[in-house]
Structures are given as C-alpha cells and as structure tokens.
Amino acid sequence: EMQLVESGGGLVQPGRSLRLSCAASGFTFDDYAMHWVRQAPGKGLEWVSSISWNSNSIGYAASVKGRFTISRDNAKNSLYLQMNSLRAEDTALYYCAKDIMLVSGSGSYFVYWGQGTLVTVSS
Amino acid sequence: DIQMTQSPSSLSASVGDRVTITCRASQSISSFLNWYQQKSGKAPKLLIYAASSLQGGVPSRFSGSGSGTDFTLTISSLQPEDFATYYCQQSYSTLTFGGGTKVEIK
Numbered sequence: 647e648m649q650l651v652e653s654g655g656g657l658v659q660p661g662r663s664l665r666l667s668c669a670a671s672g673f674t675f676d677d678y679a680m681h682w683v684r685q686a687p688g689k690g691l692e693w694v695s696s697i698s699w700n701s702n703s704i705g706y707a708a709s710v711k712g713r714f715t716i717s718r719d720n721a722k723n724s725l726y727l728q729m730n731s732l733r734a735e736d737t738a739l740y741y742c743a744k745d746i747m748l749v750s751g752s753g754s755y756f757v758y759w760g761q762g763t764l765v766t767v768s769s
Numbered sequence: 770d771i772q773m774t775q776s777p778s779s780l781s782a783s784v785g786d787r788v789t790i791t792c793r794a795s796q797s798i799s800s801f802l803n804w805y806q807q808k809s810g811k812a813p814k815l816l817i818y819a820a821s822s823l824q825g826g827v828p829s830r831f832s833g834s835g836s837g838t839d840f841t842l843t844i845s846s847l848q849p850e851d852f853a854t855y856y857c858q859q860s861y862s863t864l865t866f867g868g869g870t871k872v873e874i875k
C-alpha cells in the first residue's frame with residue numbers, strides 16, 4: 647500500500663528553523679517527483695515546493711523562496727523540507743504529495759498525499 | 770504566476786441537485802487543470818485530471834470540462850458524501866491552486 651507519512655512539525659518561534667520529513671513506502675520513490683503543499687488553518691491549499699526524481703529540478707513558491715530548501719534521499723525513501731527564518735504566516739498543515747511524473751511540469755497532479763504535519767510559528 | 774479564480778466561494782445545495790463550480794485561469798493553461806475534493810480534517814482527493822479525465826474510483830456523477838482559461842466541475846446529482854470543499858489546480862506552469870469552493874447542505 648502506498649503511504650506518505652510526514653513528521654517534524656511543531657511549535658516554533660518566529661525566525662527559527664524547522665525540518666520536515668516525509669517517509670514514503672509502497673512505491674518506487676525515485677521514479678517520481680515529490681512536492682510539499684501547505685494549508686493554513688481554515689484556508690486553501692498552497693503549493694510550496696517540488697523536487698524531481700533525481701533532485702536536478704527544484705522549484706519554490708515565491709512566498710518561501712530563499713527561506714525553504716527541499717531535498718530528498720532516494721536511498722532512504724524520504725523527502726525533506728528545511729524551513730528557515732520562519733514567519734507567523736508559515737503556520738500551516740504541511741502535506742507531502744507524490745507527482746505522477748519524474749519531473750514536476752505540465753500535466754503534474756497528485757493522487758497520493760500524506761496526512762500532514764502541523765507547523766505553528768508563534769512566540 | 771498564473772492565478773486561479775474559483776466561483777462561487779461557497780454554495781448551498783440539496784441532495785440530488787446538479788452543482789457546477791467554475792475555475793478561471795489568468796492566462797491560457799491548455800487542459801492542464803485538475804480538481805480535488807477535500808473533506809474536513811482529511812487530505813485532498815484527486816477527482817479530475819487534465820480538465821476532463823475522471824480519476825479511477827471516482828463516481829461518474831463527477832465530470833470536468835473546459836480548456837484555455839475557463840473550466841467547470843459538475844456534480845450531476847449531489848450525494849451526502851459530496852459535501853466538501855473543492856479546489857482546482859493548474860499545472861501549466863508553477864503550480865497554483867484556486868481558492869476553493871465549499872459545498873454545504875441546504
């Protein structure tokens with residue numbers, strides 16, 4: 647069974663850092679691009695970042711560019727999101743999601759999502 | 770980035786009603802448009818991809834249409850389990866989602 651399990655969320659002060667992880671199982675991890683999508687409390691979905699199967703193609707939303715870094719370890723079937731200089735507006739449930747393609751692009755969509763890990767940025 | 774505008778932002782409907790949700794892109798996105806359903810406390814679920822292709826396991830009462838800048842998601846006969854929030858998402862360029870449409874019980 648295909649599964650994505652996020653971890654690493656929690657309460658953090660503004661300006662501090664946090665690293666999220668997503669453990670994948672049930673599929674060949676290095677055959678697919680992966681994404682982080684977030685959802686602020688009571689708000690809509692916001693795409694955050696994507697990484698290709700071989701980490702050669704990476705993209706970020708303007709709202710996080712320069713502060714967040716996506717990475718993956720195909721040997722460990724894991725996806726990561728290093729979040730630095732956190733702001734109150736980064737408070738959200740962070741989902742990892744599996745692309746249907748090797749590289750995120752035209753035609754990408756998400757069939758599989760994790761259940762999310764909650765990040766709260768507050769003093 | 771391409772902006773996706775959904776309308777309405779919410780609607781009230783009864784079981785058995787035909788429901789239509791629209792999504793407009795700020796520029797042409799061909800048919801690179803996907804629809805998701807999200808129930809409270811759950812991850813989104815893919816309903817439609819490439820504007821009109823029904824994802825496996827999704828009931829046939831759901832359908833999608835459109836191309837270019839204007840798209841619609843139609844639920845032909847609303848069922849109790851369909852009360853949820855629906856999002857469109859474009860993948861023509863840097864991924865963006867619409868703001869969502871909440872479908873509530875009338």
